Each structure stands twice: as structure tokens, then as C-alpha cells.
Amino acid sequence: MKQGRKSFRRRFGTWGLMGLLWLGGCWLTGCAGPVSALPAESERILPEEAFAPTEEIVLETIGEEPETEAETAEGPGEEQIQVRTEQDGMIHSYLTGELVPVSQGCRRPLAIMMSNDKESLPQYGINRAGVVYEAPVEATMNRYLAILEDYDDLDRIGSVRSCRTYYIYFAREFDAIYAHFGQSTFAKPYLKAIDNINGIDGTGGAAYYRSKDKRSPHNAYASFDGIQRVIGRLGYSQEYDPEYQGHFRFTAPGTQVTLTGADAREAYKVSPGYRLNQPWFSYNEDDGLYYRFQYGGPHMGSEGQIAVKNLIIQYCSGGYYATTDYRNINVHEPSWGYFITGGRMEDITWEKDGEYGVTHYYDASGREIVLNPGKTWICIIPTNDMQPMSVEAKDGTPVL
Numbered sequence: 001m002k003q004g005r006k007s008f009r010r011r012f013g014t015w016g017l018m019g020l021l022w023l024g025g026c027w028l029t030g031c032a033g034p035v036s037a038l039p040a041e042s043e044r045i046l047p048e049e050a051f052a053p054t055e056e057i058v059l060e061t062i063g064e065e066p067e068t069e070a071e072t073a074e075g076p077g078e079e080q081i082q083v084r085t086e087q088d089g090m091i092h093s094y095l096t097g098e099l100v101p102v103s104q105g106c107r108r109p110l111a112i113m114m115s116n117d118k119e120s121l122p123q124y125g126i127n128r129a130g131v132v133y134e135a136p137v138e139a140t141m142n143r144y145l146a147i148l149e150d151y152d153d154l155d156r157i158g159s160v161r162s163c164r165t166y167y168i169y170f171a172r173e174f175d176a177i178y179a180h181f182g183q184s185t186f187a188k189p190y191l192k193a194i195d196n197i198n199g200i201d202g203t204g205g206a207a208y209y210r211s212k213d214k215r216s217p218h219n220a221y222a223s224f225d226g227i228q229r230v231i232g233r234l235g236y237s238q239e240y241d242p243e244y245q246g247h248f249r250f251t252a253p254g255t256q257v258t259l260t261g262a263d264a265r266e267a268y269k270v271s272p273g274y275r276l277n278q279p280w281f282s283y284n285e286d287d288g289l290y291y292r293f294q295y296g297g298p299h300m301g302s303e304g305q306i307a308v309k310n311l312i313i314q315y316c317s318g319g320y321y322a323t324t325d326y327r328n329i330n331v332h333e334p335s336w337g338y339f340i341t342g343g344r345m346e347d348i349t350w351e352k353d354g355e356y357g358v359t360h361y362y363d364a365s366g367r368e369i370v371l372n373p374g375k376t377w378i379c380i381i382p383t384n385d386m387q388p389m390s391v392e393a394k395d396g397t398p399v400l
Contacts, residue, residue, distance in 0.1 A: 081370060082250040094174065094240075095130025095149055096309075097250025097373035104149045107238050110227060111176035114144040115161045116277060118295065120218035125157035127303040131247075133170045135380035139325040140276035145170050151224050156302070158221040160199065160208060163187045166331045166380070168194050172356045175244045177236055179227065181208060181220045186321055186328075193356065195236040197227065204230045247358050249370045257372050259344040263364060266393035267345035270311060272379040273389040281311060281377075283343045290340070292377070309374025311340035312361060313389065314350055318382030329382055337361070337381075338389075339369050345391060345399075 084092045091105040092098070109130070114123045116134075126132065129146035137143045145167045151157060163183035168190045171178040181199035183191060197204035199220060207226040211219045231238065251257055270290070271280040279294035289307040292299040299306050314337045318329040334351035339361060348369060352359045361369045381389070391400035 080252050080255050082252045082373070084246065092250070093130060093149060094244075094246040094248075095147060096375055097248070097371065100149065104152070106240065107149065108240055109147050109149040109174055109176045110151060110157075110179055111145055111147045111167075111171035111174060112157060112179040112222060113161045113163060113167060113181070114146050115159045115218060116142050116144060116294075117218060120159045120214065122300050122302050123158070124221065124302040125151060125154050127301040127306060128154070129375065131174065131376050131378065132308075133167070133378045133380060134272075134274070134279075135164075135166065135329060136274070136327050136382065137164050138327065140274070142274055142277060143167075147171070147174055147176055151227075153224065155223045155225070156211070156221050157223065157227075159214065159218050160220045160222055161217070163191065163196075163198075164327065165190050166329045168196075169331050169352075169356065173247055173358050175240050177227075177231060177238075179204075179207065179222055181217075184326055186326060195234070197222075197230050197234070203234065206230050206233070248376070249368060250373050251370055256342065257370055258342055259339070259346045261346055261364065264344050264346045265391075265399050266343060267340045267391050267399065268343055268394045269390075269392040269396075270313075270340055270345075271390045272313060272381060273387045274379075274381075275387055281308075281340075285343065288342060288372070289374070290377070307375075308377045309341065310371045310376040311338075312348075312376065312378045313338040313340070313381060314359075314361075314378055315381050315383050318384050327382065329380060331359070331380070339363070341372050343394070 082092055082097055084094070086102060087099075089102055090099040091102050093100045093105050095109060112125075114126060116123070123144070123146070125148065126144065126146050128150045129148050130150075131147040133145040133147075134142055135145075143161055143164075148157075160179065160181040163178070163180040165184075165187040167180075168178060168187065172194055178194050178196040180196065183198070191198070197207050199205055199208040207222050207230040208220050209223070209226070210216065211221055213219070268283045269280055270283075271278075277294040278296070279292060279299065281290040281292055283290050284307075287307075289309060290311055292306040292308070315335050316329050316331055317333055317335070318327060320326060321328050332352050332355065334349065336347065336349050338345050339348045347364055348361045350359055350361045363369055389400060390398065393399050
């Protein structure tokens, strides 16, 4: 573990970080810029007393008891963390930790922008995404970045919308090829930092088409064949960078994460606090998944209601560009949030490993969190103008 991360966690507790985020809104002027543009380290130090380590994670063996209490009391041992291995033509996915065909799991994923306007629903292909980022783009409007490796048989993906700066950073964290239909003026300079397929600049248009069942701008879609044609034309490699080591850590086969630390509590209904679509996630004990709802009903993708195994709530300082409605979200300055899985939640902090590096999430004891294998939904929440997040226990009692 890098010393810089450790020293940050010693100085900052969850509540200290909440205060820092409110202050962050006062100085934020650039859009998710490099860490070097942020305030000096000495300006952000809070007392050590603000941070009280607690035990956060217990790993339970499915179908049998852990061998000793020590295996779970100190968090997951290395033997309980998944190792990416290939077996019988299958390999553990970087996105979900589940076994997938080698042809998919060893190919760089597609990170594609998707609309969430009512006129564009349902989203095609979103049920296949191993990871989804949800974040505001303009005023209260949200969009998604769906990261897919299983899309070979899809002839309709989207609808596809334009790029924003912070989505470029998210896509880079997974060494993905980024697909978008245009971009904001503020995001354009950052596109040179990623292999991307742009639907309107003359380089990637062949990857997209307009459907006849939706009105523009809600009818731009991509297909697997079109994406593959353009990847070949642009000469992008589809092999992961040799230095890429994955984003998340997952439990080994036969184990699962159960959150039992001092700050862990039930989380059966989770409402992130987005104003326009008013989404929430409802936990189903039968399959251990969080089912998604929005606009007053089930959130249906083209292949059924969306459901995920893990939720990450990531708070970020934010603002707007000048006098526009375009969001300016800082995804570099370390902050706080929540990790939710298995009907329970815990406080976390997060920090990004350099400008284009991976974002790491830590529990209150300073350990990097371990996800249950399955799909993950990440809510990016600006702290400047969001309505409060709410969480309910199994019996409906407010938890947050």
C-alpha cells in the first residue's frame, strides 16, 4: 500500500471529508483536472482524532463456516482474494470477477455513453454492462457510462450521447475503448488521452446509425459489428495494456463479503438523491441483487429490469462551467462515500491513483474494499446541490 494513501487515511475521517467537500465547492474551478492543480497537502490536513478505525469486512465461506475467527476479524486474507486465472477457456472478468469466455475477458471493454432521457428509454445493452457509472451532465439530467465486455451479439446499443470530461477518466480506469456521439466543448481537449470512437467528427461515424422509432437526438445507436469495424479502421489495440492490473478486487470463489463493522448497517432501499429521475435500488434477499427503479417504476433495460450486486456511492466536489448548465465534477480530489452489498452498507473513502489511474475505495480501517463477484453500479454525486441520499433498513426504518 502506498505511503501517500496511508497518510491520507490517517488524517481524514468520513466526517472530516464531508466538511472538506463543502469547502471544495468554493475553490473548484477546473473540470476534474490533474491532482497537481489542487490545493497543497498542508491546506487539507485535519486532526487525527477525526478518524476512528473500525472493523469493516467479514468474509463468509458460502455453505460452511470460516475456519477461524481470525480469518475474518482482520479482513480478507490473500487466499480469500480472487486471483485472475484462466480455466477451460474461461477467465475471471476484470469488470465483474465472474468467469467469462477468454475472448471477452482478455479483450479491452467498450465504455459507451448512454442517455437517460425519458424519450430514449429503454437503454439497449445496459443489462450486459459489468460496470455502470451514473452522473449528472447538465443541471439535473443524468447519463450513464456502460462498460461492456459481453456485447458480441448486440446490434443495438444505446441510445448513445455525447462525452463529458469525467467520463473519459472513468473509461481510462478500465483501459476501455470509449464510444460517444459528440462531446461538450469542455471535454474535447481530453479526448486525445483515450482511444475513442466519436460519432460526429468523421472518424467513428460508421460505428453508429439512426433508428426510425425514436426522434433525434435520442435515436443514435451503435452495434458490435460497427464498433469492431471502426476499431480496426482506427488501429486501436484490443488487448489490455501489459501494465493494467484491473480495477476492483473480488472475493475468491466460494466466499462472499458481509459488512459487519461498527459503522455497518442495513441497506435494503437506497435512494442516491438524483433530482430528475429519482432513482432507487431495492435489495432482494433471494438472489442478493439490488434492483433498480427510476421515474416512479422499474428501470427496464432492453433485456429486463436492471439489477446489480454492488453499489458504490462516490461523493465529489462539483460546480458548473461559467454560466452554463454543464456540470464540472472533480473526480480527482480524495473524498468519501458508501459501499453497499448484501443488504448492508459501510462508510468509505476514495482516492485516485494519479490523473488517469484507478480510483481506490477504502473502508474506515484503511483496507481497500473487496467486492462480491457480479455487476457494480457507481453513483457519482456532486455535493454542491444534490438532495440528501436516503437509506432504509429491511423493515423500512430510515438508516440515513
